[in-house]
Amino acid sequence: MNEVLITLIVELEDRPGQLLKVLEPISKMGGNIVGIVHQRGKKTPLNRLPVEISFKIDSKKVERLIGSLRSSGILVRSFNEVKLTATTSVLLIGHLIHTDISDTIQSIDIDGEAECVEMHVSMPEISGPSTAIVTISAAGNERLKEAVEKLREICRRKKITMIEPINEDLV
Amino acid sequence: MIRIAIVGFGTVGQGFAELLERKREEIRKKIGEFKVVAIADSKSSISGEFSIDEAIKMKREEGRLRDDRKADELIDEVDFDILVEATHTKLDGGSGLSYIKKALKKGSHVITSNKGPLVADFEGLMTLAEKKGVKLMYEATVGGAMPVIKLIKRYLAFCEIESVRGILNGTCNYILSRMEEEGLPYEQILNEAQELGIAEADPTYDVEGIDAAAKLIIIANTIGVDAKFEDVERVGIRKITPEAFNVAEEKGYTIRLIAEVSKETLRVSPRLVPLSHPLAIKGTMNATMFKTDTAGNIFVAGRGAGKEETASAMLSDLYDIYVSN
Ligand SMILES: NC(=O)c1ccc[n+]([C@@H]2O[C@H](COP(=O)([O-])OP(=O)(O)OC[C@H]3O[C@@H](n4cnc5c(N)ncnc54)[C@H](OP(=O)(O)O)[C@@H]3O)[C@@H](O)[C@H]2O)c1
Numbered sequence: 418m419n420e421v422l423i424t425l426i427v428e429l430e431d432r433p434g435q436l437l438k439v440l441e442p443i444s445k446m447g448g449n450i451v452g453i454v455h456q457r458g459k460k461t462p463l464n465r466l467p468v469e470i471s472f473k474i475d476s477k478k479v480e481r482l483i484g485s486l487r488s489s490g491i492l493v494r495s496f497n498e499v500k501l502t503a504t505t506s507v508l509l510i511g512h513l514i515h516t517d518i519s520d521t522i523q524s525i526d527i528d529g530e531a532e533c534v535e536m537h538v539s540m541p542e543i544s545g546p547s548t549a550i551v552t553i554s555a556a557g558n559e560r561l562k563e564a565v566e567k568l569r570e571i572c573r574r575k576k577i578t579m580i581e582p583i584n585e586d587l588v
Numbered sequence: 589m590i591r592i593a594i595v596g597f598g599t600v601g602q603g604f605a606e607l608l609e610r611k612r613e614e615i616r617k618k619i620g621e622f623k624v625v626a627i628a629d630s631k632s633s634i635s636g637e638f639s640i641d642e643a644i645k646m647k648r649e650e651g652r653l654r655d656d657r658k659a660d661e662l663i664d665e666v667d668f669d670i671l672v673e674a675t676h677t678k679l680d681g682g683s684g685l686s687y688i689k690k691a692l693k694k695g696s697h698v699i700t701s702n703k704g705p706l707v708a709d710f711e712g713l714m715t716l717a718e719k720k721g722v723k724l725m726y727e728a729t730v731g732g733a734m735p736v737i738k739l740i741k742r743y744l745a746f747c748e749i750e751s752v753r754g755i756l757n758g759t760c761n762y763i764l765s766r767m768e769e770e771g772l773p774y775e776q777i778l779n780e781a782q783e784l785g786i787a788e789a790d791p792t793y794d795v796e797g798i799d800a801a802a803k804l805i806i807i808a809n810t811i812g813v814d815a816k817f818e819d820v821e822r823v824g825i826r827k828i829t830p831e832a833f834n835v836a837e838e839k840g841y842t843i844r845l846i847a848e849v850s851k852e853t854l855r856v857s858p859r860l861v862p863l864s865h866p867l868a869i870k871g872t873m874n875a876t877m878f879k880t881d882t883a884g885n886i887f888v889a890g891r892g893a894g895k896e897e898t899a900s901a902m903l904s905d906l907y908d909i910y911v912s913n
Binding site: 539 | 831834859860
């Protein structure tokens with residue numbers, strides 16, 4: 418299966434339950450929601466609300482999904498595949514579990530344009546420090562830099578030692 | 589006749605004096621006649637008629653030199669063309685800084701192995717040397733025998749140096765590369781390094797990245813980045829776990845303490861280094877990678893410390909003062 422990251426922008430009527438009409442078909446087709454951004458300030462002249470949804474799905478199912486959304490009356494403004502072309506790994510050392518590793522990792526998400534794609538944690542003793550290698554992918558180097566910068570910030574706050582690569586193309 | 593005064597007569601000071609003696613003939617041919625006219629340590633000195641061998645023997649056997657005259661007065665009172673300064677490192681400059689200033693003001697060249705004075709007042713010292721029309725040479729302060737300073741000033745003179753990344757502390761590199769090989773915890777490898785004399789009893793200066801940061805400041809100023817020691821973002825190696833090497837290796841990396849300077853960066857921190865990268869060196873070696881606009885990447889490596897290695901860098905400074913110009 419070739420999974421791709423899609424950003425979909427739909428215009429929803431501003432009343433309860435509308436978002437679900439979009440999310441349900443995505444999950445039914447095996448898609449994984451990565452992020453939802455309501456553009457609250459940007460109502461359309463027809464009083465609709467643009468919402469940007471990022472999700473991962475099998476590339477073969479994209480067309481079918483969009484088709485079924487449209488036929489169920491959803492106004493699809495645009496959809497396109499986000500290519501996470503830039504990748505890097507960073508190492509984290511410290512009390513990763515106590516400091517909520519998933520919160521640490523989520524901090525790097527940038528509207529589905531940067532995310533943790535792989536993580537390997539090694540924790541030899543429950544009370545001791547643990548070590549994790551985290552692989553981050555992003556839509557281009559700029560986004561990747563941003564994500565690494567965010568992670569660096571949160572690690573500083575949580576007193577986690579972050580070890581970055583010396584790769585030419587990064588930071 | 590080049591008259592040389594040596595201040596600081598420990599490992600480096602003695603190593604330099606020995607090397608002068610051993611290479612006397614070649615130095616005579618390539619540079620010219622020379623004579624060591626004065627030597628001082630922290631409490632005593634020797635000047636007038638004496639031989640290098642005699643001074644070294646005296647220092648080793650009696651722990652001091654012939655006369656009570658202090659380094660300060662010696663610099664004021666004896667005539668010399670070059671001061672070789674190899675006293676203890678103090679990041680605020682310490683007495684080394686005042687010796688160097690005195691010598692420059694007198695109009696003599698200076699060769700130093702001591703980072704302290706340059707970290708404390710790089711700009712001030714360079715301005716003073718220039719005003720007096722003399723040279724202040726400091727190859728030995730960064731990377732021991734590994735050529736860095738003259739490489740920047742001569743070979744890369746017309747390059748824009750976009751970044752310098754280096755392994756500038758042999759102790760840290762030894763500890764990290766041994767952790768990589770053995771999968772043992774930091775403390776255990778530190779003990780091993782201390783037993784081998786690679787790490788000090790109090791290893792703070794090395795393992796917290798202070799030594800590397802001091803060297804980075806000297807490199808930064810040499811490439812024209814006006815930076816102070818406090819500006820360096822500094823993370824040491826104490827917290828690195830043995831597992832870190834395992835998980836890093838799965839992605840094709842190892843871990844090294846890297847000092848880096850570029851337009852946006854001034855930091856000393858542990859970094860992931862691809863296993864195939866030239867900076868993934870092992871043992872007490874030092875290495876530096878320069879990224880330049882016209883010369884591409886330049887990589888140098890060498891022994892970062894040691895009596896002879898340091899002395900050899902200082903001898904190359906002597907050559908530079910008299911021959912390269
Ligand atoms: N060792 C290396 O491999 C290496 C490599 C590169 C750079 N360096 C640098 O070179 C310098 C010397 O290192 P080292 O290994 O030779 O150190 P060392 O063996 O401890 O020798 C230091 C010398 O400086 C003298 N000294 C200390 N304070 C003094 C003062 N106020 N006035 C006059 N002399 C004073 C000491 O006098 P006493 O003998 O009376 O104690 C001693 O002779 C240091 O700055 C070091 O960082 C060393």
